[in-house]
Amino acid sequence: MRSALNLAHNDENIGTADDPTLLKQAMVRVAEVQDRESFQFLFSYFAPRVKAVLLKAGSNESQAEDLMQDVMMTVWRKAKLYAPDRGSVNAWVFTVARNARIDLLRRASSRPYDDVYEIEMESDVASGEDEMFATERAERVSEALSELPEEQRQIIELGFIEDMSQSEIAEKLGLPLGTVKSRMRLAYGKMKSKLEAVR
Amino acid sequence: MTTQHHLDDATLLRYASGDLDSAFTMVVAAHLAMCDKCRKAARDAEEIGGHMMDHVAQAPVSDDAFERMMARLDSGADEQIEVDLPKKSAPDSDVPLPLRALIGDHMDDVRWRLVAPGVRKYEIQQGKKGESSLYMLNISPGMAVPEHGHGGAEMTLILSGAYRDKLGVFGPGDVADLDEDIEHQPIVEPGEACICLVATEAPTRFKDLIVRLMQPFVRI
Ligand SMILES: [Zn+2]
Numbered sequence: 001m002r003s004a005l006n007l008a009h010n011d012e013n014i015g016t017a018d019d020p021t022l023l024k025q026a027m028v029r030v031a032e033v034q035d036r037e038s039f040q041f042l043f044s045y046f047a048p049r050v051k052a053v054l055l056k057a058g059s060n061e062s063q064a065e066d067l068m069q070d071v072m073m074t075v076w077r078k079a080k081l082y083a084p085d086r087g088s089v090n091a092w093v094f095t096v097a098r099n100a101r102i103d104l105l106r107r108a109s110s111r112p113y114d115d116v117y118e119i120e121m122e123s124d125v126a127s128g129e130d131e132m133f134a135t136e137r138a139e140r141v142s143e144a145l146s147e148l149p150e151e152q153r154q155i156i157e158l159g160f161i162e163d164m165s166q167s168e169i170a171e172k173l174g175l176p177l178g179t180v181k182s183r184m185r186l187a188y189g190k191m192k193s194k195l196e197a198v199r
Numbered sequence: 200m201t202t203q204h205h206l207d208d209a210t211l212l213r214y215a216s217g218d219l220d221s222a223f224t225m226v227v228a229a230h231l232a233m234c235d236k237c238r239k240a241a242r243d244a245e246e247i248g249g250h251m252m253d254h255v256a257q258a259p260v261s262d263d264a265f266e267r268m269m270a271r272l273d274s275g276a277d278e279q280i281e282v283d284l285p286k287k288s289a290p291d292s293d294v295p296l297p298l299r300a301l302i303g304d305h306m307d308d309v310r311w312r313l314v315a316p317g318v319r320k321y322e323i324q325q326g327k328k329g330e331s332s333l334y335m336l337n338i339s340p341g342m343a344v345p346e347h348g349h350g351g352a353e354m355t356l357i358l359s360g361a362y363r364d365k366l367g368v369f370g371p372g373d374v375a376d377l378d379e380d381i382e383h384q385p386i387v388e389p390g391e392a393c394i395c396l397v398a399t400e401a402p403t404r405f406k407d408l409i410v411r412l413m414q415p416f417v418r419i
Contacts, residue, residue, distance in 0.1 A: 043265050043268060073271060090252060092249070098217040159213070184209045
C-alpha cells in the first residue's frame with residue numbers, strides 16, 4: 001500500500017484525492033508530531049489548487065503565490081483545529097483559503113467564521129457521526145455536483161472558485177438575479193436530497 | 200427552544216463561498232451559533248467548496264515554494280495553535296459568540312438609543328460607501344417593527360423575545376431571510392421586548408432606483 005510519505009517523494013503531479021484518508025492521515029501527523037514530510041505531501045497537493053483558486057478569484061501571479069504561502073502556513077499552524085469527523089480535508093483547506101481572502105479584503109474587528117468553527121468544534125452534534133460518516137457525506141456532495149446540469153454547475157463554480165457575487169454572476173451570464181438564485185437553490189437541493197439518504 | 204425559521208439555501212451557499220458582506224455574514228454567523236441544523240448545512244455547503252477546489256485546474260507554484268515555506272517554519276513562525284484555546288468570553292454570556300466582538304458579552308451592556316416610542320436602536324456598523332449596515336433593535340411588546348429596508352435585501356435574527364407577522368411567530372434564534380419583495384409587518388408579541396440583529400443592504404442609489412422603477416415597464 002502506498003503511504004502518504006511515499007507519495008510525497010514522488011515528483012509526479014498528485015491528482016484528485018482518490019483516497020481522502022491519505023490527506024486525513026497527513027493532517028493528523030502534522031497536528032500530532034509536526035511531521036514535515038506529511039506537510040510536504042499536503043503542500044504538494046494543496047498549494048497548486050489554492051493558488052489556482054486565488055488566481056481565478058482575481059489575484060495576480062505574485063499575490064497568489066504569497067497568499068498561497070500564507071494559506072499553507074495557516075494549514076500548518078491550525079492543523080490541530082482540523083476535525084476529521086466534521087468534514088473533508090479539502091473542505092477545511094477551502095475554508096482556510098476563503099477566510100484568508102476575506103481577511104485581506106476587510107479589516108474586521110470580528111472573526112465570525114472562526115467563531116462558528118469554534119462552536120462547531122465544541123458542539124456534540126457530530127457525536128455518533130464518525131469519520132467514515134463525514135467521508136461519506138463528502139463523497140455524496142461530490143457525486144451530486146458531478147451530476148448537476150452544466151447551467152447549475154457553472155453558477156456554483158463561479159460563486160465558489162471565481163469568487164463572484166450572485167449579482168456579478170447574473171451580469172456575466174446575462175440572467176436575472178432571481179434565476180441565479182433559483183439555480184443555486186436547485187443545485188443545493190439536489191445535494192441535500194442525496195445527503196438525506198446518509199442521515 | 201426550537202428554531203422554526205432558517206436561512207435560505209442560497210444564503211447558506213453565499214456564506215460558504217464568502218460572498219456575503221460583513222454585515223450579512225455576521226447575522227448568518229449569529230444564527231449558525233444558535234442553530235445546529237443550519238450549521239450542519241453550512242458544513243455541507245463548505246464541502247462544495249472543497250470539491251470545487253479539488254477539481255480546479257492546478258496552477259504551478261514557484262520552484263522554491265516549499266523551501267520558502269520551510270524557511271518560514273525554521274524562522275520560528277511555525278508555532279501551532281492548540282485546540283484547547285482559552286474561551287474567548289464569559290461562559291455566562293447571553294450574546295452569540297460571533298457578535299461578542301462587536302457588542303460585548305452581555306445584552307444588558309448595549310447602549311440603546313431611543314429612535315421612536317417603544318423602539319430602541321444600537322448602530323453597530325453604518326452603511327457607508329455602499330456597504331450594508333448592521334444594527335440591533337429593541338422593540339417593546341405590542342409595537343410594530345419599523346420599516347427599515349430601502350427596497351434592498353435585509354436579514355433579521357431574533358436574539359430574544361418574539362414577533363409575529365403573516366409568516367408566523369419568530370422567536371429566539373429564528374431568522375427572517377426573505378426575498379426583498381416580500382411585504383410583511385411584524386408586531387412584537389406581548390410580554391417581553393423583542394431584541395433583534397438586522398443587516399440591510401446599502402440604500403438603493405438614485406440611478407438604481409430609476410432602473411428599478413423602470414423594470415415593470417421594460418418587462419412588458
Ligand atoms: Zn437554522
